[in-house]
Structures are given as structure tokens and as C-alpha cells.
Amino acid sequence: MTEPSFPRQFARTRRFRLGTPRRFAVSPGGGAVTFIRTGAGDDPVERLWILDVATGEERLVADPATLEADGEVPEEEKIRRERGREQSGGIVAYATDAAARVAAFALAGRLYTVALDDPAAVPAELDVPGPVVDPRPDPSGTRVAYVAGGALRVVELDGTGGRTLAAPDGDEVVYGLAEHIAAEEMGRDRGFWWSPDGSRLLVARVDDAELERWYISDPADPAAPPRRMAYPQAGKANSDVTLWLVGLDGSRVAVTWDREAFEYVVSVLWGTSLLVTVQSRDQRTARVLRVDPGTGATTVVREDRDPAWVEIVRGTPALTGSGALVWAADSEDTRRLLVDGEPVTPPGLQVGEVLSTDGDTVLFAATDEPTERHLWTYSTEGGLRRVTTSPGVYEGVLGAGTLVVAARSLDHDGVLVDVRREGRRVAVIASLAEKPLLTPRVALMRAGERELRTAVLLPSWHVPGAGRLPVLMAPYGGPATQLVVAARTWWTLVAQWFAEQGFAVVVADGRGTPNRGPAWERTVWGDLATPVLEDQVAALHSAAERHPDLDLSRVGIRGWSFGGFLAALAVLRRPDVFHAAVAGAPPTDQSLYDTYWKERFLGHPDVHPDVYRRTSLIDDAPNLTRPLMLIQGLADDNVVAAHTLRLSAALTAAGRPHTVLPLTGVTHMVSQDAVAENLLHLELDFLKRSLGM
Template structure:
């Protein structure tokens, strides 16, 4: 029998995410917690569960296998939704409930199911929806379910009566779905919202007709037509997004705001009032608008401006029970929580997200130490107070006094989920995640004058002074993703696996990565290449100063997406430091990425074309003198394969040897088990050969 290997386990468990409870919801009385979880660490099928808070008893509510769902046949819109959210599991990977959390709705293979949550004897039943179902959501009363199908927004009663609410009025129009930049970059993954009384819906009408068309083909299937995608390339038109109030009685009211000046709809809140957040194309101005549900008219609640960009934190806007606006703002060097316009958190505590509002109490995630994220609560009576204190990374939900805490740390693997009432733990939700075959040996340190958060991982068998170790830098290094955290993440597990193969692995979060505050984030405005590369060099040398066994004459670097760009950049601009690189899905031409993300950091390409040239690497191909492996999924619709193919063409034209590994049928997240496993082996082999290990 073949001994199990870490790469195989890593791939089979979908980066150790399978079996982990997630997507928590809390009933209005605080007595029930809903969540999804698969049966084990190698089971890719998520199931819907509930937890009785009083007894701690878990109950399986819906199982795709019991419903006769085997291999999934997903609509294209659902495939796109999962790609945007980087969802690698199957089964019930999303669900929604009514206001009382008595009814849940979910889609399987494009079919619509509902299940009562308060009846232990009830089972899930299918509703006869019209066409493949996307994003089903019960109304607040739990008597009907809205969903999207074929670009139309529909509502079906529980007795099976189906109603068309809004149909596409053009071949490129869809109702009720998030456009590409909203789902990929803004964190808005939905396109419609029920009113609190269930009489109407606020829905996005998305017109993609002005977007350019890109064609993604599968060269291994020459008879198959290419996939056509409408892509908002930097400097080109965005989708035209309108919001409409759609009554179930057939009424239609457009929401009015200056859409020319504020073309981005970033977030929506519909509780005791209807609020929307809109943002200008340059992202330097954002407005919170109150919408009149009867007329569609809007009034400004607040406006925020920033010379670089305005950050809109996840979970905002929101309203407390007393009607105070919950918001965040960059105040000096700190992202602070604002309630009714006043900062209520201290300087130095970086607020990262608003997680829930329970009456007048706000649950939020915040960082004081950059490698840790903790849960905090704010109430007018008690002010801000920490909820978690153990070192690590924490997420949570709060409702009717019930608190769910999901904790990760360096002391244990996986996510520990506990449920609390009245300040004490009353239950723990079991994790079925598989235990990794290795344990990361992480040392956290600060590097250089900027105190760069850096992790060093050495082989478990290495004895100090016993010999020199080649070095592998393993960064992401760019905006939006933090790798150096006080938790046993899958990234650290992979880093430790490379360490066990004979490397000293260094992971560094440079300028622009989250957790350090507004000035840190904005330090890469206009410069996504030079400072982040400089920070990797600084971290490498600081690690070598602390660990003399690091061999700086043999330094490799690997990364994916922005990390892939950084890896290629490293061997191009600093071959004196970096001796080999593996660049996965690298954005080599900044002009080939989307509007919202790229224009935030580099501006509009028509206004600052030099910024795009400075931060692209295709024109530097002739300078390659080190071994370079390029990896790219040919089905990637986020960082399209043209980035690697054009770069490879430029390298070939300059007679620069390099390796290209094209992945047929693979998207940006490489979910296929065999590919995820073997990619680790192939990268290891390339790095060993290139560095003479």
C-alpha cells in the first residue's frame, strides 16, 4: 500500500477545509445556530445542520445524498458564483433563511429545495422552480422564495405557484446577480434583497452590453467553442448597474442617484431602513444613501473622501436598534468603528469588519497585533471591549445574546467553534476536518525598520549549525491577503512541507498587505512592484541574520496570483538575490486586470499610463537570467492565461529560456485533486533542480 503523502492529503481535503463548520446563522431568539459542514475531511459534500443552543445537540437538516443528488450539474451562473467566492466544496455551499430562521432554502444542481428548521421530523422538499436556480432566498415570512434563473428574478410560493418578477430586457441583461467586480473585488456576492415586510424586492439590473468580450478556449478540445465572458478590463467600461424596487403586485420603482458620478454599488442594507453605499469610479468618494422604498428617491446620510481611496468595511453600513449608523473610517493611522458618526474604538485598534449588530451592540473584528484578529463588542453602556484574548485569528456571529466564535491559532490545527450565552460557553460545534500529516513549526518575527511581519519555517530534522539550507520565499505580498498570522493555516502547512524537503521557508507580508492601518495600505498606491519586492529582500536578509544556516547563495521564490507576479518580478529585477522562481497565474500586464481592483491602486490607465508600465513585467522579459517556471490555468477567468502566454512570447522573442506549465481546464483556484497534488511535486522538483538542492 502506498504511504499517504501530504500533497495528496492537501489536495483531497481541499486545503483542509472539508469537514470544518462554517456559514453560521443565529435565530432571532438565540436558541438555534445553523451551519454547513461535510461529513469528514475527505468528503466534498456540504450538508446543512442546526445546533440547539440549550442542549448542545446537533441535527442534520438536509443531506444532498438523501435527496438523490449525486454528481452536481451546475448552471454556468452558479459555476461563476463559486469561482468568484473560491468555493471548492459541493453540496449545500450556500443557504438562506426567513426572518425567524424557521425555513431554509438552498439550491442543488440548479434545483430549489426548502426545509423547515424548527421541526425535527421535517425533511427537505423540492419546489418546482422554473429553470436552473441561482441564489434562492426566502422572504422574511417564510411563505415564498425568490431566486434567479436565466437572468430573470422570480418568486415561488411554497405551494409551487411561480411568479416572474423581472425578466431580462436584452441579451446582455441579468436581474438579481452581482456583476463581476462586485463579486470578485467588492465582497458583494448578491444582487437582490427582500424588504422587511416581504412585499417587494430591491434588485440589481446589470447590463453587460458595453463590456468587451473575451474568449477563453480549451485547446485540448478543439471542437468545443470558446467560453465568452464579459470582462471589465481596467480603463474600459463597467457594467451598467441600476437598482429597482420591485413589488410583488407588479409595481416597479427605480432607485435614483447620480449613477454617472457614482457607478459602483458596493453594499446594501435593508433593515429598519434601506441604505445603499455607492462609490465613484476613482473610489476616492463614497456615499451612504437612504432610499425611500415608496418613491426610490435617495437622501445622503454621509459622504467619505480620501485622496487615495475610500475603504468600505465588510458588514457596513448597518443600523443599531436605536437607529444609529454603524460605519468605519480611516481616522489618522487607524481604521475606527463609527456609531452615529462618532469614533467609538481607540486609536491603534484596526477595525477590519462589522460582523453583526444585535440591538445596540456591535460585534466586530479588529487587530491590534498585526498577526492576530480578535472579536470585540461595542455597546453604548460598556463602550468597546474585547471578546477573545487567546492569540490567533477569530471570526464570529452574534444574535439575541448568542455568540458563535470560530478560532484558529498556532496551538491547534483547524477551526474551533464554540457557542456562548450570557458570557459562558454552552456548546462546541464539532469539526470533522482531517488532521494534517505534519505540524508547522512557525517562528514569527519582525523584519527591518518597517517591522515586516515574517514567518520562518525550518525542517523538523534540522539541527542549528549542522549545515546550510537553501531558502524558499513563499509570499503573496500584495493588497487584500495576509499570510503571516498566528494560526496554522493551509499556507503554513504547505510552507512546512517545503521545509521538510530541505528548505528554510520565509513568508513575509510587505507593504499593502492587510492589518497595519490606512497609511500602510496606501503606501503601494501607484507602486505595486518596487516596494513589495524591496520588502521581500528585507525580510530575507533579516531572517538570515537571525538564522545563520540560511544559504543566501541559493534562494528561490514561489507564489500564486499576485504572489506569482512577485516571484517573476524578483528574478527579473533582483537576480543578485533570487536564483529561481515559480510564478503561478501571474498578472504580468496590469492592463489586463479588472477595473475596480487595478484602478484602486494604479489609477485609470488613461490618466496614469506610466503606472501600468512601471508595474508590469512583460517589457522586462529580456532581463531574465534566472530559471523561471510559469504556471497558468487555461480556464482562468480572473487572471486570464494571456498574462502568461504574452510573457512567455516576450521571453522567447528575447531568447530567454523558461518553463511553461499550462493547466487544461483549470481556473484560478485549481480545485482538481490530482492537479493540486502534483503541482506541489512539480514545483519542488523545479526548485531543487534550479537551486542545485
């Protein structure tokens, strides 16, 4: 029998995500918690579960294996999953009514509902036109709205009364789904919202007619036609997004605002008020609008401006039970929580996300140390209170006094989930994730004058002073993503595996990464290359001072997405420091990425073409003197294959040898088990050969 290997375990557990409970929802009375979880650590099929808070007992609510939902996942659902980097199958999403009595979900494009308050209930399929995408019950639990064929439809819970509320009125129009940049960059993954009384819906109409047309093909199957996609390329047109108030009788009222000045619809909240957050194309101005549900007219509730960009915190705006607006804004180099316009968090505590409101209590995540993310609450009665204290990274949901806390730390594997009432643990939600075959040995440090949060991982068998170790830098290193945290994560496991192969692995979060304050994030505005590369060099040298066994004459670097860009950038611009690189899905030509993300940091390419060119890698091709492996998924619709192919063409034209590893059928996330497993081996072999190991 073949001995199990970490790369194989890493691949078949989908980065140890399988078996981990997630997508928690607390019932209005606080007595039940709904969630999804696969059946085991190597089972890729998500199931719907419910926890009885009083007894601590879990109950399986819906199992795809018993529903005989055969068939392909609809293309629209595949795209939604890709935008969310979803690697599981089965019930990957669900929605409930306001009382949490009914849940709705889709399987293979078919619509199912199930009663959550009846232990004997079994899921029922509703016979409706499909394929069904994103079904959501109304607040009263009497009907379900969903998207099919680009139309928003509704059906009664007993399967009767099915009808179309909004049908596409153009070849490139869809109703009720999020456009590409909303789902990929803004964190808005939906396109319709029920009114609190269930009498109407707010629906997004997305018209992609003016977008660029790109084509994703499969070179391994020349007979297969390419997939045509509308892409919002930097400097080009965005999707035309409008909002409509749609009644159950199909009546429609347009929501009106200055769409020419504010073309981005960032978020929607329909609670005691209907609030819509919009943002200007340059992202320097954002407004929270209150919508009149009767007329569609809007009034400005709040406006924020910033000379670089306005950062809109996930979960905002929110409303407390008394109707106070919950928002987050930057002041004194701190992202602070605001309630009714007043800051309620102190300078230095960086607010990262608003997670829940429970009456007048706000649950949010914040950090005063970048490697840790803690849960906090604020209420007018109780003031500001820290909920979690031990070093780690925490997620949470609060409802009716029931708090679900999901914890990661350096002291344990995976996620530990406990349910609390009045500050006391009353139940635990089990994780079925596999125990990793290795244990990461993470040493956190502050590197250099900028105190760059840095992690160093050495081989478990290494004895200090017994020999020099080649170095492997493994950064992401860019906006929106942190790797250096006080928790065992999938990346720390991969880093430790490389360490066991003989490397000293160094990971650094430089300028532009989150949770160091607004000024830190904005240092990359206008230049996504120079500061991030300088910080990797600084962290490397600082780590070598702390750990003398690091051999700076043999330094490799590997990364994916922005980390792939950073890896290629390192060997192209600093070959004196970096001696080999593996660059996975690197955005080499900044003008080939989307509007919202690139224009945020680099401005409009027509106004700042020099900035785009300086931050791209194509002109650097003649400078390559070190071994470089480029890895590219050919089905990637986020960082498309043209990025890698353009750099490869420039390298070839300059006579610079390099390696290109094309991955057939692979998107921006490597979800195929065999590819994910063997990719680690191929990267390791390349790095060992290139560094003379």
C-alpha cells in the first residue's frame, strides 16, 4: 500500500476545507443554528444541518445523496461558485425565511425546500422551469424567488403560482444575478432582495451589451467551441446595472440616482429602511442612499470621500434594531466603526467587517495586532466589549443572544466552532475535517524598520547551526489578502511541507496588505510593484539576521495570483536577491484585469498609461537571467491565460529561456485533485533543480 502523502491529502481534502462547518445562520429565537458541512474530510458534497442549541444535538436536514438530483450544474451557478472560490459540491448555499422555518436551495439546477422546524420533514422538489439559481424564500416563508434563464421568477411554497416577475429585455440582459466585478471584487454575490413584508423585491438588471467580449477556449479539445464571456476590462465599459422595485404582480418602479456619477452598486440592505451603497468610477466617492420603496426616489444618507479610494467594509451599511446606521470610515489612520455617524471604536483598532446586528448590539471583527482578528461587540447599553482574547483568527454570527464563534489558532488544527449564550459555551458544532499529516512550526516576527509581519517555517528535523538552508519566499503580498496570521491555515501547511523538503520558508505581508491601517494600504496607490517587492527583500534580510542558517545565495520565491505576479517581478527586477521563481496565474499585464480592482490602485489606463506599463511585467522580459516557471490554468476567467502567454512571448522574443506549465481545464482555483497534488511536486522539483539542491 502506498504511504499517504501530504500533497495527496491536501488535494483530496480541498485544502482541508472539506468537513469544516460554515455558512452559519442563527434562528430569530436563538434556539437553532443552521449550517452546511460535508460528511467527512474527504467528502466533497455539502449537506444542510441544524443544531439544537438547548440540547447540542445536530440533525441532518438535507443530504444530496438522497435527493437523486442528477444533472449538470448550470453555467450561471458554475460562475457563481468560481467567483466565490467554491470547491465543494452539493448544497453549497441556502437561504431561509425570516423565522428560519423554511430553507431553500438548488441542486443541479433544480429547486428544493425543506421545513427546518419539523424533525420529520424531508426536502421537497418544486417542479419549476429551470435551471434554478440562487433560490430565496420570502420573509413569510410562503413563496420562493429564484433566477432561471436570466429571469427572476417566483413560486408558491406548495409549487403553485409559478410566474416570471422580470424577464430579460435584451440579448445581454439578466435579472437577479450579480455582475462579474460585484461578485469578484465587491463581495456582493446576489442580485435580488425581498422586502421585509414579502410584497415586492428589489432586483438588479444587468446589461452587458457594452462590455468587451473575451473567449475562454480549451486548446486540448480543438472541436469544442470557446466560452464567450463579457469582461469589464480596465479602462473599458462596465456592466450597466440598474435597480428595480418589482411587485408580485410584475409591476416595476425604477430606483433613481445619479448613475452617471455613481455607476457601481456595491451593497444593498433592506431592513427597516432600504439602503443602497453606490460608488463613483474612480472609487473616491461613495454614498449610502435611502430608497423610497413606493417611488424609487433616493436621498443621500451619507457620503464619504478619499483622495485614493473609499474602502467599503464588508457588512456595511447595517441597521440596529432601533434603526441606527452602522458604517465604517477612516480617521486618524484607523478604520473605525460608526453608529449614527459617531465613532464608537478607538484609534488603533482596525475594523475589518461587520458580522451581525442583534437588536442594538453590533458584532464586528477588528484587529489591534495585524496577525490576529478578534470579535467585538458594541451596544449603546453595554458599550464596546472584546469577545475573543486568545491569539487567533475568529469569525462569528450573533442572533437573539446566541453567538457562534469559529476559531483558528496556532494551537490547534482546523476550525473550532462553539455556540455561546450569555458568554458561556452551551454547544459545539463538530468539524469533520481531516487532521493534517504534518504540523506547521510557525515563528512570527516583525521584520525591518516597517515591522513587516513575517512568518518563518523551518524543517522539523533542522538543528540550528548544523547547516545552511536554501530559502523559499512564499508571499501573496498584495491588497485584500493576509497570509501572516496567528493561525494554522492551508498555506502554513503547504509552507511547512516545503520546509520539510529542505527549505527555510519565509512569508511576509508588506505594504498594501490589510489590517495595518488606511495609510499602510494606500502606499501601493499608483505603484503595485515597487513597495511590495522592497518589503519582500527587507523581510528576507531581516529573517536571515534572526535565523543565521538561511542561505541567501539560494533564494527561491513562489506565489499564485498577485503572489505569482510578485514572484515573477522578483526574478525580473531583483535577480541579485532572488535566484528562481514559480509564478502561478500571474497578472503580468495590468491592463488585462478588471475595472474595479485595477482602477482602484492604478487609476484609469487612458489617464495613467505609464503607471500601467511600469506595474506590468512585459517590458521586463529582456531582464530575465534566473529560472522562471509560469503556471497557468487555461480555463481561468479571472487572470486569463493571455497574461502568461504575453509574458512568455516577450521572453521568447528576448531569447530568455523559461518554463511554462499549462493546466488544461483549470480555472483560477486548482480544484482537480490530481492536478493540485502533482503541482506541488512539480514546483518542488523545479525549485530544487534551479537552486542546485
